[in-house]
Amino acid sequence: MSLTTLEQLLGGLSTQQFLDEYWQQKPLLVRQAFPAFQSPISPEEFAGLSCDTNAPSRILAEKGLDTPWQALYGPFDDETFARLPETHWTLLINDVDRYYPELRDDIIEPFRFIPDWRIDDLMISFAVEGGSVGPHTDEYDVFLLQAYGQRRWQIADASYTDDDLIPNIDLRILKSFDPEEDWVLNPGDMLYLPPNIIHHGTALNDCMTYSVGFRAPSQQELMGAYVDECSSQTTAKQRYYDAKRKTQECSGEITRSNLDELSQLLLAGLKNDPEFIDQCLGKYLTDIKGDSSPPHACKDCYTEGLSYERSPESRFAYVIYLDKVNFFANGRSKVYSVNFVESAKFLCGHYYYDAAELQVHMESPEFAECFTDLLQKQAIFSQQDDNETL
Numbered sequence: 001m002s003l004t005t006l007e008q009l010l011g012g013l014s015t016q017q018f019l020d021e022y023w024q025q026k027p028l029l030v031r032q033a034f035p036a037f038q039s040p041i042s043p044e045e046f047a048g049l050s051c052d053t054n055a056p057s058r059i060l061a062e063k064g065l066d067t068p069w070q071a072l073y074g075p076f077d078d079e080t081f082a083r084l085p086e087t088h089w090t091l092l093i094n095d096v097d098r099y100y101p102e103l104r105d106d107i108i109e110p111f112r113f114i115p116d117w118r119i120d121d122l123m124i125s126f127a128v129e130g131g132s133v134g135p136h137t138d139e140y141d142v143f144l145l146q147a148y149g150q151r152r153w154q155i156a157d158a159s160y161t162d163d164d165l166i167p168n169i170d171l172r173i174l175k176s177f178d179p180e181e182d183w184v185l186n187p188g189d190m191l192y193l194p195p196n197i198i199h200h201g202t203a204l205n206d207c208m209t210y211s212v213g214f215r216a217p218s219q220q221e222l223m224g225a226y227v228d229e230c231s232s233q234t235t236a237k238q239r240y241y242d243a244k245r246k247t248q249e250c251s252g253e254i255t256r257s258n259l260d261e262l263s264q265l266l267l268a269g270l271k272n273d274p275e276f277i278d279q280c281l282g283k284y285l286t287d288i289k290g291d292s293s294p295p296h297a298c299k300d301c302y303t304e305g306l307s308y309e310r311s312p313e314s315r316f317a318y319v320i321y322l323d324k325v326n327f328f329a330n331g332r333s334k335v336y337s338v339n340f341v342e343s344a345k346f347l348c349g350h351y352y353y354d355a356a357e358l359q360v361h362m363e364s365p366e367f368a369e370c371f372t373d374l375l376q377k378q379a380i381f382s383q384q385d386d387n388e389t390l
Helices: 015-021 043-052 078-082 102-111 219-231 256-269 274-286 338-349 355-361 365-376 383-389
Strands: 028-030 057-061 070-073 089-093 119-127 142-148 151-156 181-185 190-193 198-203 207-214 308-310 316-320 324-329 332-337 380-382
Touching (some): 043 089, 043 119, 102 119, 102 207, 181 190, 219 274, 274 324, 274 332, 332 365, 338 365, 365 380
Antiparallel strands (some): 057 070, 057 089, 089 119, 119 207, 142 207, 151 181, 151 198, 316 324
């Protein structure tokens, strides 16, 4: 499989040119973004992943099953695939990078000019001739890399209403749309789509598409995380207190004075401190979605001379203040001194930790403490442990 450079990835654009002119603004088609690309996963291996693991998988069949646009949810078995029609169906699996960690280096790494907290996952789809997920829009950015076979993409920057959707199905698929652009992608070609662009990808033959998606938290999600964090604080345990209550005419009325007291109690439990909000957001953005992969049979202490790697599902990040660093790992946080900045960069900047470089960092007591904690939480494991597990 051929790797790519940033110049190839963005069709000759610099990363800043891409961010200024295309990111969240307009589509970009790049021919041979990954030159002479060959999928490291075969269609047979991919189907096996949906049968042998709990990876989030689904099959979408436009026709040929019980109802139009029927969705099936994995894990699947051989009988499921045996009853599928010859054409017009697609198998999609999310979080494939958890099960094939090498794809972090080969596929996801080139996109890390966008911060890690924005990167969601690598989704892969396999489709037979005519297979698609219908014309639709997404609320996130995505890079669509053609990995195998050919897919035709049609897109349009247009608005629509619910009346334009196919009725009586659980999916938000448009009945039709008028394409403004129309391309056929071959292996190695890539299409970037910003949010809310109508797109329709149709397999011209057996094909696989790799989708690098980017998370975009909604206000509702951020508010939910904030309220959850507030409610977990000991300062939010106070109960309503109404000693020396006055009698009232009707027991059904909630009086203005009572509403004011309850409002004050509620607002007092919502912490407004900027660092608290930072911590809340950092935990949310590094939290592991769904089930984590099975734990490695790994040692929970550092062994000098060994190389280590980050668990495929782990998410690390950090926030720098004038006098400290808040380090986040998989929805947890720990505050270190400002001297921890280089340690945080090292932990966040790599998937693999070379033995010699790691030994130098372990001379810092704060790094040693953090690294040991990550080992105990199985966010990091030694490559030797991984080989023993295999």
